[in-house]
Amino acid sequence: MRDVQARIIEELNVSPVIDPAEQVRARIDFLKAYLRTSGAAGFVLGISGGQDSTLAGMLCRKAVEELVEEGDPARFIAVRLPYGVQRDEADAQVALAYIRPQETVVFNIKESVDELAEEYGEGVGTALSDFGKGNVKARMRMIAQYAIAGEGRLLVVGTDHAAEAVTGFFTKYGDGGADILPLTGLTKRQGRALLEFLEAPEDIHLKVPTADLLDHDPGQSDEANLGLKYHDIDAFLEGHDIDPEIAERIEQRFLQTRHKRAVPVSMFDDWWI
Ligand SMILES: Nc1ncnc2c1ncn2[C@@H]1O[C@H](COP(=O)(O)OP(=O)(O)OC[C@H]2O[C@@H]([n+]3cccc(C(=O)O)c3)[C@H](O)[C@@H]2O)[C@@H](O)[C@H]1O
Ligand SMILES: Nc1ncnc2c1ncn2[C@@H]1O[C@H](COP(=O)(O)OP(=O)(O)OP(=O)(O)O)[C@@H](O)[C@H]1O
Ligand SMILES: [Mg+2]
Secondary structure, three states: OOHHHHHHHHHOOOOOOOOHHHHHHHHHHHHHHHHHHHOOOEEEEEOOOOHHHHHHHHHHHHHHHHHHHOOOOOEEEEEEOOOOOOOOHHHHHHHHHHHOOOEEEEOOOHHHHHHHHHHHHHHHOOOOOHHHHHHHHHHHHHHHHHHHHHHHOEEEEOOOOHHHHOOOOOOOOOOOOOOEOOOOOOOHHHHHHHHHHOOOOHHHHOOOOEOOOOOOOOOOEHHHHHOOOHHHHHHHHOOOOOOHHHHHHHHHHHHHOHHHHOOOOOOOOOOOO
């Protein structure tokens, strides 16, 4: 294995081999223990219809169900956050029907995002790019979830995992802005294995991953955006030898996106040197 690869695997807490049943148990226990210690009233999480939020949503629903059964009142609010009419709304509904969250809220981000994009054009004098607007969508979803969390003393659940963390494939303070991360350390296919163990519908765990942030290329696959395949990213993270040229590209992205995995840098930090 390459030296940098070994360091990345350690830093991102990846286990090359997992037992899905154990992982599910440990992650539900973590959600319960942290909620109890924090004194917060529950969780809020955006449900997109994709793999990651379906898995995190199921873990939250089960954690809250167990807390309530054990006499600790807790809430789980699943939030649909479409931008207008979501192209794959049907998948989001399949995910919600499967998760069966204790509460569901719908919060359309289109008007606020469009308003901001318009103000940007007027204020800055040039149009906000489709890419930049995509990051505004991700951040608007964060704002909506924190509004709900703030009113209800809830914690915002993030869906970051090792296969996204390694390339920094998330919007800083957008979907990257959260209070608690139940999927840390998992590769994409390990997440899929947890969903299979949890008997999620195939529509969801076989679905092509997408950030779905672009007006001009809705449903663009993560792999097309990244220029990397999850198969290679997962193999790299699970310690396998992969094409050295691809390994180097993953390592480069890891180093370039360090700032996204840290709190804002100050002169007392040395991770960037
Ligand atoms: N060296 C450095 N030290 C400290 N801060 C640094 C920095 N370099 C940039 N920055 C800051 O970071 C900003 C760039 O980061 P950011 O705003 O995140 O933007 P960026 O990384 O350019 O874009 C986000 C990427 O994540 C993808 N994404 C987003 C959301 C969800 C998903 C998904 O998987 O579903 C994927 C999205 O498609 C896009 O490719 C810069 O504008 C700057 O403010
Ligand atoms: N349309 C949406 N409605 C609600 N939440 C969303 C929406 N789009 C993104 N999110 C939130 O942002 C997170 C990051 O998106 P991301 O695409 O990485 O995950 P996913 O859609 O759950 O899974 P996948 O990566 O397989 O597409 C989601 O897990 C979800 O919590
Ligand atoms: Mg998605």
